[in-house]
Amino acid sequence: MDLDKLAIENFRKYLRIPTVQPNVNYEPAVSFLETLARDLDLPIRIYQYHPDNPIVLISWIGTEPELPSILLNSHMDMVPVNKTKWKYDPFGAEMDEYGNIHGRGAQDCKSVGMLYVEAIRRLKQSKVQLRRTVHVLFVPDEEVGGTRGMKALTVTEDFRKLNVGFAIDEGFPDEGNKFLISYAEKIVRQFVINCEGTSGHGSLLLQNTAGEKLASVLTAIYNLRKVQKEKLAKNTSLGLGNIIAINLTKIEGGLSSNIIPLKFSLTFDCRLPPDADIDEFDGTVSRLCQEAGSGITVEFLSERPPTSLFTTLDDSNRYWVAFKQVITDLGIPFETWIYSATTDGTHLRKSGTPTIGFVPFRNTPFKKHAENEFLNARTFLEGIDVYTKLLPALANV
Incomplete structure (x- = not known):
């Protein structure tokens, strides 16, 4: 055989x-x-x-x-x-x-x-x-x-x-x-950030829209991601397992091409090092949302994971x-x-x-x-x- x-x-x-x-x-x-x-x-x-x-x-x-x-x-x-x-x-x-x-x-x-x-x-x-x-x-x-x-x-x-x-x-x-x-x-720590704002006709320049808040949130999260990439690049002794990996995986929202949406939801997949302080990370995400403006909330997709x-x-x-x-x-x-x-x-x-x-x-x-x-x-x-x-x-x- x-x-x-x-x-x-x-x-x-x-x-x-x-x-x-x-x-x-x-x-x-x-x-x-x-x-x-x-x-x-x-x-x-x-x-x-x-x-x-x-x-x-x-x-x-x-x-x-x-x-x-x-x-x-x-x-x-x-x-x-x-x-x-x-x-x-x-x-x-x-x-x-x-x-x-x-x-x-x-x-x-x-x-x-x-x-x-x-x-x-x-x-x-x-x-x-x-x-x-x-x-x-x-x-x-x-x-x-x-x-x-x-x-x-x-x-x-x-x-x-x-x-x-x-x-x-x-x-x-x-x-x-x-x-x-x-x-x-x-450690898997996935979450959804909801951005709610003013809705109306797509031809207007309304204040406090969900899209503006989405842009602020993405900027803040991707700045956090950039810091992790730089940390990895500067220290050759580190691997992906030693840093926070965070990625936008889904965007939901909108009804029509001519309606300013009331809400956008952003889903992020995040992986933390096994010895990470989960409470500290959760606090960082919540703080970034608060700094990005009103009407922004974060929802973690699972219970607090064990170390x-x-x-x-x-x-x-x-x-x-x-x-x-x-x-x-x-x-x-x-x-x-x-x-x-x-x-x-x-x-x-x-x-x-x-x-x-x-x-x-x-x-x-x-x-x-x-x-x-x-x-x-x-x-x-x-x-x-x-x-x-x-x-x-x-x-x-």
Whole structure:
């Protein structure tokens, strides 16, 4: 059997299943994963704590299953696509002449789930036995916060019974020649600023309009953003995980081209460093709104988030010691960092599970959530090879 060919074929099959947010139909993906589990002769369980949001668990039982297990996580859902901006069909999994496999989810994160499965296939065919059980988890809902997926799972008795000692979740590819390994994640703080003012005929120069207030708010927020960009540019030791990232993601308002709107609403996506003072940030946003004029209010889109948790990466973490040794032996440089976005790793760490974010993808342009997302076949196969070495090291700790 040509294992490389089979792995790429399965990866492409998975990409062709359009599990796109919102209103995802997960049934085809679950059926595909059930087929893979049967092929590997591995037990599979389906949990469902919210309707139409299945959680798939494939387990490779160790020789000493009472030991804390290893959990490998990925998510089934994907962000939407604008097909007019894609060179290839985003659900066609087409491979070009350079070996690049194109499709939504190629990096985020259907490739990750297939790395786990295909590495286990190779280890089983080589008659490898592991002490600890390895659980491969495929969750829904990650792209919209994980409330109906990982967050729901980690508070259950089902999760407690998995006895997870160490987890790996998705990570960032590196455009250079190193691996990126995250030990913490940024805090999501999204908010809406509402600007209300005088409405009337579009031919007039009315005072105190919502549009003028919108301009003042944008100027203030983007000045804050500029300071963060300058901080990043001046200090090469800082990464995106160490600064505040803030972006306007949506503008709503207006009834007609000839009516001055009564209200504009601006939605911002903001990510704070894990050690940020959330109260201080909230106060800064509120102050900027007050300074921009009357009739401006801010609404935070979620409850005050908890401070992000860190996974210890030193000799006290025996799983990290094993992980680090494998990467060192491979001769591949690596960097530990704070993940600049947010994943289900946040929910795992909150549950008390030591978790790192990692994908063995180097020399790879970052295409998560972007048009023309792709992953090179050679990179994918290298990732499988890395996991065939990582899993025995972690599971035999």
